[in-house]
Amino acid sequence: MPEVPQEMEKKLNELLDKHIKKEGSAISILQDIQEEFGYISPEAVIWFSKNTDIPESKFYGIATFYAQFYLNPRGKNIVTACCGTACHVKGAERLINSAKRELSLTDENNTTEDKEFTLEQVACVGACSIAPVAIINKKVYGKMTSDKLTREIKALKKL
Amino acid sequence: MNKKIEIKICMGTGGIAAGGTEVRDSFESSLKDRNISAELQMGCDVHKVGCRGLCAKDVLVDVIVNNQKTTYQYIKPNMISRIIDEHIIGGDPVGEWSVAEDYHNFHEKQVKVVLSDCGNIDPESIDAYIAVNGYKATEQVLKNMTPQDVVEVMKKSGLRGRGGAGFPTGVKWEVCRGVESDQKYIICNADEGDPGAFMDRAVIEGNPHAVIEGMIIGAYAIGASKGYVYIRAEYPLAIERLVHAIKEATERGFLGKNILGSDFSFSIKLKLGAGAFVCGEETALIASIEGQRGMPRAKPPFxxxxxxxxxxxxxxxxxxxxxxxxxxxxxxxxxxxYGTEKSKGTKVFALTGKVKNTGLIEVPMGITLKEIIYDIGGGIEGGKTLKAVQTGGPSGGCLTPDMLDINVDYESLAKVGSIVGSGGMIALDEDDCMVNVAKYFLQFTQAESCGKCVPCRIGTKRLLEMLDRITKGLGKEEDLALLESLSNDVKATSLCGLGQTAPNPILSTLKYFKDEYEAHIRDKRCPAGVCKDLLTYSILEQFCTGCGACMRACPAGAITGEKKKLHTIDPDLCIKCGACFDVCKFKSVKKS
Structure with a gap:
């Protein structure tokens, strides 16, 4: 099994204590792991599986079922494009394509090599009346245009 | 000077996105800076309210001086000083910034029950809810009514489930009440996953205590002592306000042990959804709360x-x-x-797409589609024509312009192959391709299919592949019949509601817009000019001024031309992104 660094082991032990006290489920363990480390790493899953009676397969079954779990590290800045119906008919695809071009991302790879940006798509954020919507680092932008989105990304690149 | 002044700033997700927080800060600091008499400052109450519907005109601000309300639209922080000087101090509302006729038309035909306090009260204050008779119903129920009395009232009201299926609420409660058990649960389903629907988000953001109160009353009626709210993690503001409201309600004794001195105890826990549309289905939702993969199971047992x-x-x-x-x-x-014989009360719809007034509306059941689209929605934007109204999202269907007189209620929509659903209502115009819309929904349901049953897992995949082919100009004549028969098979044999309704967008567009499918298949043409693979872009000589805007916008370097001379697009380099079409001010870029 992969070596777990000491610092990480300490955090994992804290999560395990919390989990035993709160009678959490496999989902809540995964949510905690993600909250703590930013994504679900194989090391964390294997460690938890060894220290609980939950098999690795169950953790991965859940982590791959729900869209909110990430199996890879994400970028420092998260750009989310809403793909709800209203956004779709008002040009969400164009927003996505221009963000992809600006960040040189492909369909398979949604995080930049320097781990500065991750581009995500979400089914619907429920802000349809101001479609198309993009979310940059948790701030919601309504009536987004390709131009505006590219400008915002460029501004973040300079930081 | 003895004025009573109240300022209400729309701060739902829409309001905040348009700058609601900055507007509020600006009001607060401007009032302080401005050396206004302490008396006036004391009497000036600035607070946030939830969504009042017309998000397209955010930030909306109510300024109420001695009960005289003026609503302002499109407010930005730099407009606040003038409002304070002229209106609050001077007494004259700033006419040019206040809402116009369309704002009033938007509200005129609406009847607000669920939304009556949304946009009016501060959602983060239990006192604001109590001030509008909040928790009176809880008191009434616990002190003067038996659980059976509550069930009778619900049955008599005719309320039916607003999540989509429309099952009578009173009947559901009565059945559960009749089952003997040491423990029962009530769950609030806030996993609003339909793309294009945001009623539940707005209700929780605007009036979370009403939802909590509904749960308390439901729990009392069925005999539950524990409740869960299963809410999407994609709704951070709604979660924040709900957590706050549960805390306030517990502190005031509306939740917890022996509520209001009765022997009824009830508590609520929050469970965050982890991003799976199928979890809106009851049995999948239950599996998810239990910590499993959210897969539905066969019913019964219900x-x-x-x-x-x-x-x-x-x-x-x-x-x-x-x-x-x-x-x-x-x-x-x-x-x-309110409502019709079988569909009682009102329904909240998320009216979006190509209408002028997009937003959240609440109308009596049975209102005509025409009233919604033209009176409330203000018609189609940009002088275009209405092509269809899609209701019920990925489980629903389309209504066409010749159905404008239809009554919007459960039965009438079902008759023409659509549904009320959870309340998404999207207006489409001549620029929307119906095959593309069907493909959009199938992409969604195919991705969200949990994979448990074969018809849904493989059926939606095959349907999507066919639609994909058609939109790429590779469709075959026999695809039309195959699409229809496979759709019917998936509907008939899938395990849960997701698969049983997933083909509806196809069946409905096939029924009413078959000509568009035929144009894609036979003529390899997309009449609305949406499907990328069937489009070519060119520049019209007679309109091109040689300004170079398209050349600068083109990400592929496909446009060339000298300044003030005709520009041209190289079809081999063109990636058909449409950037040139969007940027040209002279309408000289042509899609065909």
Missing amino acids: PVYKGLWGKPTVINNVETLANIPYIIRNGAEWFSS
């Missing part, structure tokens, strides 16, 4: 008999629950006076 942890469980939608305090307070007859 959750009212065997639900969460195998115990009797009632699952109600957010909007359904938010109706309940108002029904208890005003009576079943009052509620059933």
